[in-house]
Amino acid sequence: MYIPTYNDVCAAHERIAPYIHRTPVLTSSYLNGLSGAELFFKCENFQKAGAFKVRGACNAVFGLSEADARRGVATHSSGNHALSLTYAAGRRGIKATVVMPETAPKAKMDAVCGYGGEVITCAPSTEARERTLEALVERTGAEFVHPYNDHRVIAGQGTCARELLDEAGELDAVVAPIGGGGMISGTCLTLASLAPTTKIFAAEPKNADDAFRSFKAGRIIEDDAPQTVADGLKVSLRERTFHFVSTYVSDILLVSEEEIVAAMRLVWQRMKIVIEPSSAVAVAAVLKNPGLFAGRRVGVILTGGNVDLDKLPWIARA
Amino acid sequence: MYIPTYNDVCAAHERIAPYIHRTPVLTSSYLNGLSGAELFFKCENFQKAGAFKVRGACNAVFGLSEADARRGVATHSSGNHALSLTYAAGRRGIKATVVMPETAPKAKMDAVCGYGGEVITCAPSTEARERTLEALVERTGAEFVHPYNDHRVIAGQGTCARELLDEAGELDAVVAPIGGGGMISGTCLTLASLAPTTKIFAAEPKNADDAFRSFKAGRIIEDDAPQTVADGLKVSLRERTFHFVSTYVSDILLVSEEEIVAAMRLVWQRMKIVIEPSSAVAVAAVLKNPGLFAGRRVGVILTGGNVDLDKLPWIARA
Known part of the structure; x- marks a missing residue:
């Protein structure tokens, strides 16, 4: 099993630069106030095809x-x-x-x-x-090309944290959602090399907590058809991504469906950007854990913005 | 009646800089393709308090x-x-x-x-x-402080077009929605001085077309309680804003309610940003008039992003 290195991230960055957006890092005084932290939102919802993938x-x-x-x-x-x-x-x-x-x-x-x-x-x-x-x-x-258990894919996702650090400067922590673990693995790969003291937290829906249970058990546990509004996070870790998660992640933070939907709505309302439920999982984890993040400089990866605008999770439909 | 000058815009810009965001200018290859134009979206939906006001x-x-x-x-x-x-x-x-x-x-x-x-x-x-x-x-x-018929307010709104030009460079046209005319008047003030060959188009809901009728008649005509989804655009021109509209605006472009809602949804879906219906009026006008805009460099002012997320105009509610 080939485990990619930070050199692969750099090579990937050069290779993909002509085809991707260098997405902006946004801040929100409102969300800073609410969390007590200084938050830097890496906006992959503005990425080509609407997500970091x-x-x-x-x-x-x-x-x-x-x-x-x-x-x-x-x-x-x-x-x-x-x-x-x-x-x-x-x-x-x-x-x-x-x-x-x-x-x-x-x-x-x-x-x-x-x-x-x-x-x-x-x-x-x-x-x-x-x-x-x-x-x-x-x-x-x-x-x-596997969606995440692929060294080329993991190295590619690692370019996101590289841009985030470049824009935001030193960070105490980075929070990203976890499903199959591609984004978190790429983030680990980059931070382990560029910012080894920056803590990495994964955020996961309580309703699809297979990564959390795998992390605690020290082996991959798969979920049986989990039900969550964060439909990008239903898949399970595989050997390459489990390697990164078990080696570099400080903790996996769980959030409820209600917390995900509330965080999603809050970001739309206050930041005026469209994020998908999976992105909101990371925001919800930050808001839920002031003990971990208040007073810190925290990067939050908003992974995507592909939402069915006709079926918003906070609106009861006719 | 004091008519502000471009010097007032510059003084305003210096005065307000510590309290406002210098909002980004976004582009969208998708909307460029759809319109045939090269569009520069000035994102006042990201402004403090959610709007250019x-x-x-x-x-x-x-x-x-x-x-x-x-x-x-x-x-x-x-x-x-x-x-x-x-x-x-x-x-x-x-x-x-x-x-x-x-x-x-x-x-x-x-x-x-x-x-x-x-x-x-x-x-x-x-x-x-x-x-x-x-x-x-x-x-x-x-x-x-009147919402728009006030020389200090008009000079303040003029700072928006100044930032747009600074970011986007030379433009063939700028399109902004029109209600009471504060934004359009400030835009006229700035462009008349900085870019006198750039054409200025106002965009208005067909259902609240008092500015259009005033423009054609050469005198202020007020609407009687117009009904439009673009609730920021229901008010009528007053003497200061009529002065700018009648002197500098090339034309006022009308769009239907359906066109406004479709343009709003399209911007949310493809650009991943939250804009209010009034902003979408300008987008709809650009999409509806390729004869005016195709092949041109066009600034579009997205005036705000304050939306009731529980009542989106394209969703039938329970």
């Missing part, structure tokens, strides 16, 4: 040899990674194929197609998904 | 002599000007009193109180409002 996807796609690239890329995901990989493939002019369960929302399939990707549906089970993907790879020779 | 309010408040300031400031408004004047007064440590109709939403009254202002209610008529305000001014000696 495009960093890792671009690093994987643009790192391929010409011969490999010609055979295209493939993944399974019904979320931001699918969109990001399709975006990256489009920029390189190669094909992207995404395996999705036939039960995935049509809007998500349409979004991939809108970016020029192809969707192949399968039965809604892990086994069907893996079999469909394997058959696809065998048939086409496409390069499989 | 704080520029004019701060200029009025911080321009007062010590003796005048001690008697406080007063206005009638149930919208962004009320919040902004209260914010400005708070920063100077003086009292702000706002006259609102007793039918105004409680949320708006609470917002003013939350910023430290005092609300006085009156019957919901123009006559009651003016009588209440006059009595208040007579009793307390407070300085009345």
Whole structure:
């Protein structure tokens, strides 16, 4: 198992720079007052394709040899990674194929197609998904890019913390949401090298606390179909991301569904930016733990802004 | 009637700089593609108190002599000007009193109180409002700051276009929404001096087209209680703002309610920022008029981001 190094982050940064936004770092005097901390929000909701995932996807796609690239890329995901990989493939002019369960929302399939990707549906089970993907790879020779358990993807995500430090200066802590652990792993990779005294906290929905339980148990525990509004955080750690989490993370902070929705609404209302529930998990963790963060300089990674504007979690619908 | 000059804009800018944000100018490759233009969005939705109005309010408040300031400031408004004047007064440590109709939403009254202002209610008529305000001014000696028909306010709003030009460089056109005309008047003031060949377009809801009709008729025509989702744009021009509109504006562009809501949703979805319906009026006007804007460098002033997140205009409620 190849574990990427900070050199891989630097190489990734140079490789992907033409295809990503250097997203802004915003501050909010209101949220500073509320948390007692000095907060620096890294706004990956403004990123290409609406989420940080495009960093890792671009690093994987643009790192391929010409011969490999010609055979295209493939993944399974019904979320931001699918969109990001399709975006990256489009920029390189190669094909992207995404395996999705036939039960995935049509809007998500349409979004991939809108970016020029192809969707192949399968039965809604892990086994069907893996079999469909394997058959696809065998048939086409496409390069499989896992959403997070991939050293190229982790190195790509590490470029986000590098920009954050560059903009905000020294930080006492960085907080990012955790699902499969790609963003946290990249953050660990960068901070361990650039700012080894900066503490790293992962934030997770209480309703999908598999990373928390894995962290405490010292081995990967998988969740069985967790239910949370933060739909980007339902997946489980894998060996590469567990390595980073267990080595570098100070703690994993849990937040309730109500806390996630309240933090999301608060950011929309006061900062006037659209963030998705997964991003709000990190904000909620900061607001919930003044003992950890008050009086400190804290980076908060807002991971994405892809929200169904017709189904906001605080509005009861007709 | 004192008509402010560009010197007043420069003086205002220096005066208010410590109390306002220098808001960012954002771009969107998606909206460029859709409009055919190169768009520069001046994001006053990120401004203090959530709207450009704080520029004019701060200029009025911080321009007062010590003796005048001690008697406080007063206005009638149930919208962004009320919040902004209260914010400005708070920063100077003086009292702000706002006259609102007793039918105004409680949320708006609470917002003013939350910023430290005092609300006085009156019957919901123009006559009651003016009588209440006059009595208040007579009793307390407070300085009345009109939401837009005030040379200090207009000079303050002119600082916005100055920052836009500074950031975006030469522009072929600037588009801003028009209600009472304060923002457009300040924009005219600045552009007439700094960029006299840049065309100025005002954008107005078809359902509240009093400025359009005034512009065509060459005299102020007032609307009788117009109904539009862009609630910041329901008021009518007054003599100072009519002067600027009739002298410098190239045209007033009308948009329907559906176009406003669609443009608002599009900006939220693609740019990941929260803008209020009034801001969306300018975006809708650009999208509707490719004949005017395609191939041009166009500044678009997003005037504010104060939205009731529980009542989004594209969501049918339970």
